[in-house]
Amino acid sequence: MFFSLNSAYAAIDTYEFKDAEKQARFHDLVAELRCPKCQNQNLADSNSAIAQDLRQKIYEMLESERSNPEIVDYMVARYGDFVLYEPRFNSQNAILWLGPFVLLIAGLLVVIFLVRQRGKDDSAKENTLELDAKQQKRLQKVLNKDKK
Amino acid sequence: MPRLLLFIPLALFGVLILFLWKGLSLDPRELPSALIDKSFPAFKVESLLQPERKLTMADVIGKPVLVNVWATWCPSCRQEHDQLLRIAQENKIAIIGLNYKDNRAAATQWLSELGNPYQLNIYDESGMLGLDLGVYGAPETYLLDAQGIIRHRHVGVITEQTWQELQTIMQSWGAN
Known part of the structure; x- marks a missing residue:
């Protein structure tokens, strides 16, 4: 140098x-x-x-x-x-200038899609875990039995 | 469906390989001329063999020509000289020499020793016509149509194969 x-x-x-x-x-x-x-x-x-x-x-x-x-x-x-060592923007090299931004946006869209999908799955699981009153009673019974 | 998605990286790898493979066969020295489909630059320069005569655009237009950039300091020019003589003999197209940044005595001697395939020789001692033409080294050859428009540029030695390619280009004009 x-x-x-x-x-x-x-x-x-x-x-x-x-x-x-x-x-x-x-x-x-x-x-x-x-x-x-x-x-x-x-x-x-x-x-x-x-x-x-x-x-x-x-x-x-x-x-x-x-x-x-x-x-x-x-x-x-x-x-x-x-x-030119500092290339100008024209139709021939547009893909090189814009490509990274297009990929970035595409990547963000994929991430957003995946996060949303996962959120849905989680809430669906929570729903199945909730017990109704009858089941709660039974659960308490079982737990109490164990203590004895 | 998810199983097919697993092949995406492999497909991307395949695309990458194709690009790299293509890259191996590209010559980075072969630049497209910025003057393709533009007129040969206007000039008024001495003739090599007749120093008192000034050559201009009028000497170049009228019929298709090959403009061959050459110099005695250029070893590849000696290499292509025989091919130029053969092209001149076939008499299908006139060759105009652009003697680029050369010495008049040496160039004259070269032509008398090796034979002269050129109809005319432009003596571009300063290299300024070469600069207008976007020449960055010798030999280079330009194919001009009858209107003096640059249709093709070849960088490097002219071989029999190059000559065939040039003829194909010229024939495509005849068809139009």
């Missing part, structure tokens, strides 16, 4: 920004955009030719006063949603 950060900053340092705000945005952008070639690295970490080109492009776009969403849209238009 330490080394990868180091190399990332070495690569970034070749770009000189006039104001610190742009430099901060540059750091954010190269961290959240993914290198299309090396796949498990962001643009900051990668030294592949394409990552260098894309860093150069981001630098140029920042210097020409383009906003962050514009730059991200530019990359997505060319390389697809793949380049």
Whole structure:
């Protein structure tokens, strides 16, 4: 981790920004955009030719006063949603965003159903345990007999 | 009925296995192009062999073409070169080269040594046309229809099998 950060900053340092705000945005952008070639690295970490080109492009776009969403849209238009480390919600990945909530609700419904079912069973059992007056009398008789 | 419910975990396990099995045969490097069914990006770039000539969209549209991204620094490009020569010989589709981030002298020498399957070669020294096209490495090949719309992208070496697949796609246009 330490080394990868180091190399990332070495690569970034070749770009000189006039104001610190742009430099901060540059750091954010190269961290959240993914290198299309090396796949498990962001643009900051990668030294592949394409990552260098894309860093150069981001630098140029920042210097020409383009906003962050514009730059991200530019990359997505060319390389697809793949380049985003923070994926957007769309029809293709909706199941991944919503799936857990659907499962959670389904699980809750099952739990509620089971608890209710069990509650019914318990009250049914209590009913059968209740004795009427005649049975109570007999029970007392039996218990008293035992004491003697 | 409760007995059947006991099989639910097994069924879920089966589904999981299917997904994992499918995952084994997927190539994570094969990304869909973001430009499928979109127009080839507009450009105005020098020709490789005629530096004074500027190539533009007008040189690409009019008939279906293969745009092959290549460079002399790319070993797989040498590997697919013979296949490109065969495709050129069959004369079913024109191949346009996109010489990507390369050196003009080396590229010219490569073509004279190995043969030139390309009708035209775009000399994209800065790689900016490649960037507009979403290229992330060579070789890559794009199939364009007569209107210059990108219909298919192939990442990696073109083999005889790839060529058959490309021809199938082209035939499906003829049917429409």
